Amino acid sequence: MAASSETKGEGTLRKAFGGVLGFFILLLIGALAFSIRLFSVIKYESVIHEFDPYFNYRVTQFLTKNGIYDFWNWFDDRTWYPLGRVIGGTVYPGLTLTAGSIWWLLNNLNIPLSVETVCVFTAPIFSANASWATYLLTKEVKGTGAGLTAAALLAMVPSYISRSVAGSYDNEAVAIFALIFTFYLYTKTLNTGSLFYATLNALSYFYMVCSWGGYTFIINLIPMHVLLCIVTGRYSPRLYIAYAPLVVLGTLLASLVPVVGFNAVMTSEHFASFLVFIILHVVALVYYIKGILSPKMFKVAMTLVVTVGIAVCCAVLAILIALVASSPTKGWSGRSLSLLDPTYASKYIPIIASVSEHQPPTWPSYFMDINVLAFLVPAGIVACFLPVSDASLFMVLYITTSVYFSGVMVRLMLVLAPAACIMSGIALSEAFDVFTRSIKLQLPKLFESPGSGDIDSTQDEVVKVDNKAATDKSETAPKERPSKKNRKKEKEIVETTIKKPPKAKRLLVLPLEASAVAILLLIILGAFYVVHCVWAAAEAYSAPSIVLTSHSHDGLHVFDDFREAYAWLRHNTDVDDKVASWWDYGYQTTAMANRTVIVDNNTWNNTHIATVGTAMSSPEKPAWEIFNSLDVKYVLVVFGGLVGYPSDDINKFLWMVRIGGGVFPHIREPDYLRDGQYRIDAQATPTMLNCLMYKLSYYRFVETDGKGFDRVRRTEIGKKHFKLTHFEEVFTTHHWMVRIYKLKPPKNRIRGKLKKSKTNSKTNPSNSKRHSNLRKNPWQ
Amino acid sequence: MIVNIVQLTNQFSSSVLDISCEPQVFVNFFATTFFISSFYVSVIFFSYFSENCQCVLFSPFSDSGKQELIMAKSNASDAQALVRSLRSAYAATPTNLKIIDLYVVFAIATAIIQVVYMGIVGSFPFNSFLSGVLSCVGTAVLAVCLRIQVNKENKEFKDLPPERAFADFVLCNLVLHLVIMNFLG
Numbered sequence: 001m002a003a004s005s006e007t008k009g010e011g012t013l014r015k016a017f018g019g020v021l022g023f024f025i026l027l028l029i030g031a032l033a034f035s036i037r038l039f040s041v042i043k044y045e046s047v048i049h050e051f052d053p054y055f056n057y058r059v060t061q062f063l064t065k066n067g068i069y070d071f072w073n074w075f076d077d078r079t080w081y082p083l084g085r086v087i088g089g090t091v092y093p094g095l096t097l098t099a100g101s102i103w104w105l106l107n108n109l110n111i112p113l114s115v116e117t118v119c120v121f122t123a124p125i126f127s128a129n130a131s132w133a134t135y136l137l138t139k140e141v142k143g144t145g146a147g148l149t150a151a152a153l154l155a156m157v158p159s160y161i162s163r164s165v166a167g168s169y170d171n172e173a174v175a176i177f178a179l180i181f182t183f184y185l186y187t188k189t190l191n192t193g194s195l196f197y198a199t200l201n202a203l204s205y206f207y208m209v210c211s212w213g214g215y216t217f218i219i220n221l222i223p224m225h226v227l228l229c230i231v232t233g234r235y236s237p238r239l240y241i242a243y244a245p246l247v248v249l250g251t252l253l254a255s256l257v258p259v260v261g262f263n264a265v266m267t268s269e270h271f272a273s274f275l276v277f278i279i280l281h282v283v284a285l286v287y288y289i290k291g292i293l294s295p296k297m298f299k300v301a302m303t304l305v306v307t308v309g310i311a312v313c314c315a316v317l318a319i320l321i322a323l324v325a326s327s328p329t330k331g332w333s334g335r336s337l338s339l340l341d342p343t344y345a346s347k348y349i350p351i352i353a354s355v356s357e358h359q360p361p362t363w364p365s366y367f368m369d370i371n372v373l374a375f376l377v378p379a380g381i382v383a384c385f386l387p388v389s390d391a392s393l394f395m396v397l398y399i400t401t402s403v404y405f406s407g408v409m410v411r412l413m414l415v416l417a418p419a420a421c422i423m424s425g426i427a428l429s430e431a432f433d434v435f436t437r438s439i440k441l442q443l444p445k446l447f448e449s450p451g452s453g454d455i456d457s458t459q460d461e462v463v464k465v466d467n468k469a470a471t472d473k474s475e476t477a478p479k480e481r482p483s484k485k486n487r488k489k490e491k492e493i494v495e496t497t498i499k500k501p502p503k504a505k506r507l508l509v510l511p512l513e514a515s516a517v518a519i520l521l522l523i524i525l526g527a528f529y530v531v532h533c534v535w536a537a538a539e540a541y542s543a544p545s546i547v548l549t550s551h552s553h554d555g556l557h558v559f560d561d562f563r564e565a566y567a568w569l570r571h572n573t574d575v576d577d578k579v580a581s582w583w584d585y586g587y588q589t590t591a592m593a594n595r596t597v598i599v600d601n602n603t604w605n606n607t608h609i610a611t612v613g614t615a616m617s618s619p620e621k622p623a624w625e626i627f628n629s630l631d632v633k634y635v636l637v638v639f640g641g642l643v644g645y646p647s648d649d650i651n652k653f654l655w656m657v658r659i660g661g662g663v664f665p666h667i668r669e670p671d672y673l674r675d676g677q678y679r680i681d682a683q684a685t686p687t688m689l690n691c692l693m694y695k696l697s698y699y700r701f702v703e704t705d706g707k708g709f710d711r712v713r714r715t716e717i718g719k720k721h722f723k724l725t726h727f728e729e730v731f732t733t734h735h736w737m738v739r740i741y742k743l744k745p746p747k748n749r750i751r752g753k754l755k756k757s758k759t760n761s762k763t764n765p766s767n768s769k770r771h772s773n774l775r776k777n778p779w780q
Numbered sequence: 781m782i783v784n785i786v787q788l789t790n791q792f793s794s795s796v797l798d799i800s801c802e803p804q805v806f807v808n809f810f811a812t813t814f815f816i817s818s819f820y821v822s823v824i825f826f827s828y829f830s831e832n833c834q835c836v837l838f839s840p841f842s843d844s845g846k847q848e849l850i851m852a853k854s855n856a857s858d859a860q861a862l863v864r865s866l867r868s869a870y871a872a873t874p875t876n877l878k879i880i881d882l883y884v885v886f887a888i889a890t891a892i893i894q895v896v897y898m899g900i901v902g903s904f905p906f907n908s909f910l911s912g913v914l915s916c917v918g919t920a921v922l923a924v925c926l927r928i929q930v931n932k933e934n935k936e937f938k939d940l941p942p943e944r945a946f947a948d949f950v951l952c953n954l955v956l957h958l959v960i961m962n963f964l965g
Contacts, residue, residue, distance in 0.1 A: 193936060195925050195948035199955050237928040237936060245925060245952060248918040252959045255910065262906060284924075291933065292869040300862045 018144075025148055026135060030128035033155035036534065037124040040165045040542035046120050049544040051584060051601050053169035054591035056095055057119050059087060063100040064115050071096075072258070078596045079586060080608060081578050081631065089258040090604065094178070094211025095171050098122065123164040123173035130177040131155040134418060134425075137184035140191055141391045142383070142426045145433065150425025153529070158536035159369035159417035165542050172414055175212030180418050182208050182218055183398070186242060187391040193238035195245065202249035209254045216269040217415060219250065221401055223276035225394045230283050234390060240284050247277045268324055278316055282309045354655040357411040366406075368536070369413050372529045373420040380423030383430045399423050431522060435515040442512045546588070548645065559643060565636070565738035566592035568731050573634060580627055581636035582616065582649055582656060583609055589636070598630055606663065613660030616693045617653070617667050623692040624726035627743055635727065635741045639697045642704060642736040644711035651712065653693050654678055681715040689719045692727075696741055699724060704736070880927045884920045891916035911960045918956045922949055 040049070048057045063071045072088040079085050102125075103118040134154040139147035154160065163172040185201035188194075209215045226243045229235060251273075254264040264270055286309075290298050366374055377399060384392035399419040406416040510518075543549075548559040569579060570593045578596045579589055586600020599609045615626040627635065640648035649656075654672070661667040671687040672678070680694065688694060702708040702720040709716050724741075731740040873881075894912045903909045929937050929945035937945070 193929070194940075195922070195929065195945070195952050198925070199948070199952045203955070237934055241925045241928065244921045245918075248914055248921050249952075249956055249959070252911070252914050252918070252956070252963060255907070256959065256963055262910075265910065289866075292873075293865060297862055297865045300858050301866075304862075 022144060022148060026132060026151065029131050029135075029148075029151045029155050032152070033128040033131045034124045036156050036537045037127060037161060037165045039538045040167050040544060041120070043538070043542055044544050044547055044549075046117065047167055047544050047546065048116065048119060048169055049165070049167040049546070050170075051587050052171075053119075053167070055587040055601065056099075056169050056171075057116065058587075058591040059091060060096045060099050060103075060119055061115050062087075063096055064103055068097075078590050078594075079600045079602075080605065081596045081598055083605065083608065085602065085604070090602070092171055092211055092213065092259055093257070094207060094209075095122070095169070095174050097210070098126075098174055099169070119169045120167045123168050123170075124166050126174045126177045127155070127160065127164045130160070130180055130418070133177055133180040133184055134421060137180055137187060138422050138425055140184060140187040141389075141395050141422070142429070146422075146426045146429040148425075149429045150422045153373065153425050153428075154418055154421040156530065156533035156537070157370060157373065157417045157421050158533055158541065159413050161533070161537045162369070162541040163414055165537070167544055171212045172214075175208060175214060176414060176418065178204060178208035178211055179214070179218065179415070183394070186222060186246070187394060189242040190238055190390050190394070193236075193241050195241060198241055198245045199249070201242070202246050202253060205246065205250045206253035206256070209250075209257050209260060214412075214415065215254070217401075217405070219254075219270055219273050221398060222246065223273045224401070225397050226276050226280060228393060228397060229390060230279065232393075234393070235283055235287060236390075237284075239390070240280060243280060244277065247273050271320055271324070275316065275320065278312070282312065354652075354659065358409050360408060361406065361410040361413060365410065365413070368540070370417060370420045371532045372525055373424040376424035376427045377420050379427035379431070380425070383426045384423070395419070395422060395426075428522065428526070432519065435510065435519050435522075438509040438515045439512060439519075441509055550643075559645070559735050559737060561733035561735050561737035562588065563592065564733045565731065565740060568733075569593035569595055569634070569636075569740065572731070577633040578631050579634045579636055580612060580615070580630065580632040582612065582638075582652060584652070585636060585638065595634075598632065606659070610660045610663035613656035613658075614664045614667055616649075617657045617660055617672070617691045619690045620692055620695060620724065620726050624743060628746075633743060634730070635696065635743070637693065637696045637739050637741075639736055639739055640712050641697065641701065641710040641717075645737055646712050648697075648712065648737075649693060650680065650697050656693065679715070680710065680713055680717055682718045684718045694719070695722065695724060696727065696739060699729060699739075701736075874932070877927055877931060880923050880930075884923045884927070887916045887920035887923065891920070908964055911963045915957065915960045918960075919953065922952050922956065925949070925952075 048054055059071075062074060066074075071093075074087040075084055076087045077084045099115075099119050099122045102122065103113065103115055106113050106118065131151045131154045135147040135151035137147075138150040160176060163170060164176070182201060182204045185197055185204050189197040189201055205215070205218060208218060222243065226239060229239055251264050251270070254260050255262060265274075286302075289301055293301060381396055381399065384396050399416075399422075402412070402416040402419045405412040546562045550557045550559070566588065569589070573579075573595060575594075576596065578598065579593070580598045581589060583599040583601055583603060586597045587602075589595055589597045590600065599605075599612050603609060611626060611630070615623045618626065638645075638648045639650070640646060641650070654669070657667055657669050657672055661669055671685060672691070674683050674685050680688065680698075698708065698710075698717050698719070699722070701710075701717060707716055708720045726744050727741040728744055729739065730742045732738075891913050894909065894916065898909050898913075926945060926949040928934060929940055929948075930942045931937070
């Protein structure tokens with residue numbers, strides 16, 4: 001608005017200045033997004049985090065070593081023994097290909113970085129890209145000012161930091177960028193109606209399909225938006241250009257990705273897009289005929305087209321229902337169903353429910369993950385409706401659906417975060433716009449009237465600084481509206497301001513003091529957000545979870561037990577030995593210890609996992625038989641009772657029982673519970689005290705402190721002194737967090753007393769020697 | 781205009797070649813060659829006599845289906861008036877748009893033939909069926925987009941030069957057919 005009153009030359013100069021300033025702000029935002037994620041490298045070290053990233057790292061190593069064609073055809077025989085796994089056809093290749101090509105490019109530029117370094121820093125680089133994409137998307141929706149604010153908010157939103165700190169080398173790291181960028185290109189196409197952007201949109205959608213299973217969110221959200229536009233009478237040719245090529249090209253491109261393949265046309269997740277595709281064509285035809293006919297004739301044609309359209313829709317619906325009924329997956333896949341019906345997973349698929357990130361979130365986690373944005377989002381939604389456009393309607397739809405999905409699964413909080421940032425960015429920028437404008441209009445009056453000057457002088461300085469920034473924003477804001485519709489709106493606004501300037505101004509002007517205070521409060525709010533984000537990045541989300549630390553009164557303790565155990569496996573076992581553990585540790589074992597595992601984090605075969613769960617919850621002898629039938633040499637358990645590490649195998653044990661019992665009915669959950677309570681003290685059930693997991697976890701545990709006090713469960717264990725007959729302990733790490741057992745070979749049939757004592761005396765010295773080494777308790 | 785036609789036919793022949801790569805869809809190929817020859821004939825015919833016989837050429841493609849339905853549904857005088865006004869309204873559209881319309885109709889007809897063929901023979905090499913049909917649907921959709929953009933009556937695209945629209949169209953087609961070639965196996 002201010003630009004219209006100024007002369008043209010001055011206006012372009014200021015515009016150029018605003019553009020340069022905006023560019024540097026964006027650069028700084030990118031640097032911020034990158035550097036705030038480096039706490040994990042500074043506080044710990046440059047390592048890959050957690051579980052899934054290890055698998056991705058291993059795949060990337062394979063890709064860089066063997067090339068792309070071997071990667072597509074890779075059959076991995078080191079996991080899911082005896083079945084193996086076809087990696088090339090079952091993995092979303094986007095992340096690995098991205099990191100692999102970055103590595104390849106750097107190496108060709110003679111910058112010799114290791115694959116691990118590239119993998120560690122992929123996520124921070126892509127979060128900088130994501131914040132730039134957010135700027136572009138918000139600019140399409142509400143102008144540059146809102147774009148910059150939203151980008152700054154996204155650069156440090158804790159929810160996104162939790163998945164993209166340096167070392168967190170997971171699909172989500174690149175997928176969020178792809179998601180936002182696809183949405184940006186969609187709204188850009190919607191605003192310009194250019195086929196070029198539609199092509200780019202399809203390609204960006206392809207990248208999204210490559211990188212994450214969450215692409216179904218896009219292919220359902222965009223049709224929903226199209227449908228909403230049609231229903232609210234906002235159909236335009238631009239909508240057709242934005243949507244119809246995307247469906248055709250997107251479907252074809254999605255079927256190029258091996259893990260999706262024909263699912264792109266066979267599963268129900270994608271049917272919504274085809275249905276809307278057909279509806280859109282019917283609507284487009286109606287609008288076309290309306291355009292070329294006179295209104296009276298159109299009425300006649302309307303009845304015809306409506307009847308034909310309904311008939312076609314009925315036919316298509318019938319075909320779709322038939323397809324759904326006959327499709328190989330019987331409609332929706334488990335994860336999607338658990339999205340629509342939040343109780344579905346816990347009822348039917350324990351293996352989905354057992355993953356903590358698939359649980360519904362608690363209220364504090366909203367505050368933890370998006371902080372003050374949660375309060376700004378409603379204001380942003382209101383601001384989106386003030387002049388409603390196709391793009392702002394899209395954002396409203398995006399935030400509504402993502403709020404719902406984040407309520408179903410903690411993991412999908414990640415999808416909510418960009419939407420919340422954009423909404424809050426819009427809200428903040430609109431608020432600043434109103435406040436600074438009202439200050440700007442009242443400042444001249446202030447200087448004219450004498451007495452009040454000295455009172456507000458300190459405030460004025462603050463206000464002036466804000467004013468400067470805000471004028472930049474407000475001037476650059478309304479310049480990017482290429483489409484005719486928006487331009488018309490702008491003209492209208494300009495006209496109204498010209499026609500009746502005093503009225504329009506008075507509507508938006510707030511009292512000077514009130515707006516100054518409001519600006520101060522908003523700045524304080526922003527400061528709180530920044531402080532919280534830095535704290536979250538530094539303290540809460542940077543732990544790599546393979547190296548643990550704890551602060552106590554006598555200083556910092558580092559628990560590096562996992563890598564100790566995997567290194568032991570790597571150096572002391574045969575290359576072809578099979579290691580059994582619960583599936584959480586499968587990826588790490590293959591990547592770090594390079595040993596064959598039975599099950600891993602890619603939970604594609606429920607029966608196989610149930611077999612391991614059954615073995616863990618059986619008594620020693622049947623467990624030995626199960627493991628022996630799987631050719632297992634070593635069993636690995638994670639035990640946190642000594643140092644108080646809560647996510648150990650005993651705490652996960654009930655899920656093993658449930659998953660095992662789901663396939664093998666002789667494992668029954670009530671057998672392990674005393675009056676519905678899960679306990680491991682003297683009150684525990686005999687089944688619990690005799691199962692393999694209990695024995696492997698607590699074997700010789702009483703020797704540490706003489707009582708067998710478990711620091712996680714905060715009780716003394718129920719059964720303290722026992723011996724293992726079919727397993728022998730071969731390695732226990734420094735803090736007892738990982739314990740490795742070897743399956744004893746089957747005993748000889750000869751049961752002579754002499755022989756038994758002989759073998760005992762032979763094995764004992766070496767054993768006791770090792771035991772005496774292990775018996776040292778670090779805490780005493 | 782001539783360049784337009786050449787480009788369009790190039791696009792066509794590329795899509796036909798894609799389909800013919802797979803031996804199992806040879807019948808598709810024959811159907812398409814038949815159609816492409818008819819397309820050539822009609823385009824040549826049209827470009828020579830476009831001034832004289834627009835309605836004759838286009839009425840069978842665009843109106844006949846509707847005509848029958850109208851006969852069945854509403855009373856005859858209304859329907860006749862509607863058809864007449866439709867025809868007169870359509871006669872007023874510029875020639876280049878009519879060419880695009882023909883192209884769209886042709887692509888849809890090819891897609892329908894392939895679907896019918898699939899219904900008779902079965903969808904065994906599913907990727908070739910899918911790429912054949914989606915190639916036709918895709919070209920139709922892109923041509924509709926082009927038509928929207930070069931239509932002078934669409935006020936929204938007044939500042940978009942038709943050359944730019946056509947360049948975008950060619951680019952999009954290029955991507956589409958590269959993908960299809962890849963997907964065909």
